[in-house]
Amino acid sequence: MARHIVATTSEIPPGGNKVVDIAGRDIVVFHVNGEFFALLNRCPHEGAPLEKAACVARLTSPEPGVYERSRVGEMLRCPWHGWEFDMRNGQSWFDPNRVKIRSYPVAVERGDELQKGPYVAETFAVHVEDSYVIVEV
């Protein structure tokens, strides 16, 4: 596992995402509720690009007609067939143990900490005063 600097924190707005290529892998990094999540940018169903997924609430219901929303923005709804996935761990809503998106550990670190390494930042000049999103692949 190597640590890759993929973006400055200010580069991905809340509710937005950034697609990065890490060692040949298409990975999408989401920013929601103050946290960053990295997932393979490919729905396990038929390969839809998850950068285009809707970021929605986790929706449950105790009985018909009652809608309970939680963790707003932390669920992905695939743009092609509507399958839902938990951004935090990639698990599908309907079969969390068997159907999931590959997810990767993410950290946010300040430039001055990153100066110490080790990390991979092929395209980044790291500045002491900024914060960075690091994905471990």
Place this chain on the structure above:
Amino acid sequence: MAVTRIDCDIHPAVGGTRTTLLPYLSDHWKEQVASRAIDGLDLTSYPPSMPLSGRADWRPSNGTKPGSDLAMVQKGAFEQLGASHAILNVLYGAQAVFDAYMAADFCKAINDWIAAEWLSRDPRLRASIVVPMQDPDLAIEEIERRAGDVRFVSILVLAQGETLLGRRHFWPVYRLAEKYKLPLAIHAGTQYRQAPSSAGWPSHRYEYYFVEAQAFQAQILSLIYEGVFGKFPDLKVVLMESGVSWLPAFMWRANKTWRGVRVEVPWVEREPAAIIRDNFRVTMQPFDAPADTKSVEEIIDQIGSEEMFLFASDYPHWQFDGDDPIPPNLPKSIIDKMCVDNPLETFPRLSLAN
């Protein structure tokens, strides 16, 4: 009496409203059926003279309706076809007329007639409660009226009514069904409120009979997607004369679609096929499978439950010839279960009466 084979679907026939039912109607409706000459209320789905409505050897020689004579039904269902017990499902226009008050009085009369002239004359018989689903409030009254008589073991409704069965206005019916351990028996047949096919009116009888499977599918989806089984988890639904072999593809598609659109119905927390296996049952006549053992095995395997199948002859409907009502090529384990264990589990009140 030893329980060796429970026939979950046989059909006694109402001879006529002005004859058979007359003693059981209220005074108002006695006068109405006489003065307005209301009589031939057979369902358009089952015209008595149509061959399917009565096998030739099960038709009374005097030309009356097949299933109208108790002695003949006893001979056919018990002696010839080998049932130890049988559930009577009356299919009659009372379930289809537009006047809900007429429907309610006719349904009450049918149930009184069944209790007095069938159930009381043969302890091997049980019956479904015929209810006026035209108005759920009146249906509830009828269910309450019968609840104390454990010889009534289920609630009978038609596959095609005014609205889909999952809709909330029917839930009080299901609350009682669950409370009194009365499964909801959905039988083929229509009130003809809309075209039998979802795309319009078929030209031929064959098309109508075939597309009834669409109605059963729509009812299954409605009951699941409206959330009936979250609300009433112990409710059992029996599909009667629905056919069986369409279930595997339907169940698979229901699961697949639910994955993508479950946000419409977040109260449905499990795959539809799992709910179908838990809450739905199906009678095994007609069993519309290819005539080879391997195909039958595959269909059973794909449905994924041995508990869903219920033995039925569909007497006097002409689904098969000869004396053996068990569909060919069924595995022995299924035959054993569908004849006794599954009916007893599905219709808990069967065990309550003598």
